[in-house]
Amino acid sequence: MNDSKSFGKKHEEWLSTSAHITCQKLSSSSDKTLKEKILKRKNVNKVLEIFRDLSHKLYCEYKSSEVKNLKAKTKALIEAAMSMKVKHQWENTGKRLGHVDGIEVGDRFQYRPELVIIGLHQQFSGGIDYLGKGEYSLATSIVVTQKYANVMKSSGCLVYEGQGSNPKVRTTSVPPCDQKLEGGSLALMNSMNARHPVRVILKVCGKFNGMGEWKNNVSDYSYVYDGLYSVDSMTQDRGQFGKLVFKFVLNKISDQSSASVSSRDVVKETETFSKRKKSKGHVLDKDVVRINDISEGKENFPIRLVTPINCVEKPKPFGYLVKMIYPKMNHSTLLGGECNCENACVDSLKCVCIAKNNGGTIAYGGNKRLVSPMKSSFIYECGPSCACSSSCINRVSQCGIQFQLEIFKTNSKGWGVRTRSFIPSGSFVCELIGELVHQNHGKAVSNLHVDDYIFNIGGGLIDAGKHGNIGRFINHSCCPNLCMKDVMYDHNNKSVAHKVLYALKDIAAGREVSYDYNNWCKGNMKKVLSNICYCDSSECKGYIYK
Numbered sequence: 001m002n003d004s005k006s007f008g009k010k011h012e013e014w015l016s017t018s019a020h021i022t023c024q025k026l027s028s029s030s031d032k033t034l035k036e037k038i039l040k041r042k043n044v045n046k047v048l049e050i051f052r053d054l055s056h057k058l059y060c061e062y063k064s065s066e067v068k069n070l071k072a073k074t075k076a077l078i079e080a081a082m083s084m085k086v087k088h089q090w091e092n093t094g095k096r097l098g099h100v101d102g103i104e105v106g107d108r109f110q111y112r113p114e115l116v117i118i119g120l121h122q123q124f125s126g127g128i129d130y131l132g133k134g135e136y137s138l139a140t141s142i143v144v145t146q147k148y149a150n151v152m153k154s155s156g157c158l159v160y161e162g163q164g165s166n167p168k169v170r171t172t173s174v175p176p177c178d179q180k181l182e183g184g185s186l187a188l189m190n191s192m193n194a195r196h197p198v199r200v201i202l203k204v205c206g207k208f209n210g211m212g213e214w215k216n217n218v219s220d221y222s223y224v225y226d227g228l229y230s231v232d233s234m235t236q237d238r239g240q241f242g243k244l245v246f247k248f249v250l251n252k253i254s255d256q257s258s259a260s261v262s263s264r265d266v267v268k269e270t271e272t273f274s275k276r277k278k279s280k281g282h283v284l285d286k287d288v289v290r291i292n293d294i295s296e297g298k299e300n301f302p303i304r305l306v307t308p309i310n311c312v313e314k315p316k317p318f319g320y321l322v323k324m325i326y327p328k329m330n331h332s333t334l335l336g337g338e339c340n341c342e343n344a345c346v347d348s349l350k351c352v353c354i355a356k357n358n359g360g361t362i363a364y365g366g367n368k369r370l371v372s373p374m375k376s377s378f379i380y381e382c383g384p385s386c387a388c389s390s391s392c393i394n395r396v397s398q399c400g401i402q403f404q405l406e407i408f409k410t411n412s413k414g415w416g417v418r419t420r421s422f423i424p425s426g427s428f429v430c431e432l433i434g435e436l437v438h439q440n441h442g443k444a445v446s447n448l449h450v451d452d453y454i455f456n457i458g459g460g461l462i463d464a465g466k467h468g469n470i471g472r473f474i475n476h477s478c479c480p481n482l483c484m485k486d487v488m489y490d491h492n493n494k495s496v497a498h499k500v501l502y503a504l505k506d507i508a509a510g511r512e513v514s515y516d517y518n519n520w521c522k523g524n525m526k527k528v529l530s531n532i533c534y535c536d537s538s539e540c541k542g543y544i545y546k
């Protein structure tokens with residue numbers, strides 16, 4: 001193997017003389033103006049739109065002549081991509097290291113050619129994309145599929161098999177042999193030695209439902225950009241076909257622009273220091289667990305609080321709640337749903353609580369996700385006064401969090417919340433919980449706890465300053481991935497409905513969760529809060545409150 005120091009140097013020289021390569025900073029929030037970023041993202045979306053329309057058109061043409069649908073689909077996709085190339089309609093055509101402009105961590109794509117035309121991974125079928133040749137090559141991106149024995153050990157720690165000698169990939173009659181250190185495998189090793197991050201794209205189950213539904217969506221798979229990973233080690237092992245294969249261990253890099261982090265990033269303090277020492281100055285900004293469970297066992301999962309190693313700050317102490325605290329005068333109205341169903345409300349037509357929902361349709365599907373996250377604004381769940389059991393299909397937001405969430409220190413918004421696992425669109429994420437204070441109640445607004453944790457919900461205020469839950473740490477975004485709904489189940493006062501957050505789209509592991517404050521923030525509370533928005537999304541309006 002090459003000596004890593006001299007190797008890294010050679011690369012630097014080589015990179016500085018290679019005109020066709022764009023080498024970006026680790027962070028995608030470069031010094032480009034917001035306008036440029038928005039434009040770039042728009043361009044990427046436009047390219048995808050053209051591609052989807054064109055490939056759909058071609059697919060309809062080929063479908064009738066090709067015997068197999070799959071053949072027609074592949075032909076249409078490749079042809080659409082190639083015809084766009086000829087017309088110079090591809091985006092980000094030069095090979096590059098690091099993030100790609102206009103593409104954000106968590107973006108989802110339906111087909112492999114989409115990755116090519118926007119410059120995320122410029123190989124139609126190869127798993128490892130790289131720039132340069134031989135010992136001067138560097139890996140730019142990898143696609144993680146099940147064709148190789150790739151394993152995501154935990155979210156953010158990936159064991160990736162080298163390239164070649166896999167009969168599952170090539171249908172030639174060549175028998176499997178030991179993998180050679182060449183092509184993509186060599187480039188990955190070079191990236192490890194030169195300490196260059198690699199983009200990781202995961203092939204995941206589940207149809208695409210981002211950026212508009214694609215008409216010829218016949219695939220059960222899609223591709224998610226999971227951000228930048230460092231290649232941390234390489235070994236040779238006996239593979240699934242009895243031959244020697246290369247195994248690379250990659251770890252997700254924390255502190256990417258969309259607040260990505262892997263569970264591996266969160267290590268014990270001492271471990272982090274020793275790792276840093278070993279890594280000879282390799283600056284991976286690992287986070288450290290400061291509080292193991294801020295909910296002190298009250299939530300379904302422990303909620304960790306993590307900070308960068310050089311930040312020892314913690315939030316001001318507060319009492320963790322999993323249920324709203326209502327003022328005494330409100331107790332008389334605590335009734336809520338009153339169905340008489342005996343069968344967990346599976347016969348939705350007979351349930352009086354479900355009947356109160358939009359046109360009598362149940363808000364949740366069998367998977368406990370919102371059937372249509374955009375349409376249902378008021379949701380009636382069954383509650384403590386109902387005859388049905390706690391396994392009722394119409395009880396979701398009252399059952400506690402279902403995804404591991406984590407509090408972390410953002411760059412410019414104070415604390416924030418991110419998910420440690422993938423959250424499918426429509427899933428319940430958490431409720432905004434605190435003490436309910438009526439506007440006309442004796443407790444004057446000036447007596448309320450820190451402004452940042454006061455939520456004006458119309459019929460009253462939720463004060464989460466002294467007592468609250470994870471919801472109090474969720475930040476605003478102009479391009480949010482959560483939406484807020486009003487949910488009723490344990491009282492009848494619609495003006496102080498439960499404020500519940502659901503996933504507006506699929507959310508990749510490691511991503512910060514956010515909602516649009518303007519959709520609930522009412523009245524004069526806006527004036528006392530700071531107005532500058534640092535959501536860093538390409539659609540940022542510059543202010544939090546209208």
Ligand SMILES: C[S@@+](CC[C@H](N)C(=O)[O-])C[C@H]1O[C@@H](n2cnc3c(N)ncnc32)[C@H](O)[C@@H]1O
Nearest residue numbers: 413414415452472473474475476532533534535
């Ligand atoms: C409900 S708290 C959210 C948690 C808060 N960041 C913290 O450190 O505890 C709301 C406050 O967070 C900050 N904040 C939330 N979203 C923001 C954004 N997009 N840009 C700037 N500040 C934001 C503002 O100070 C806001 O008043």
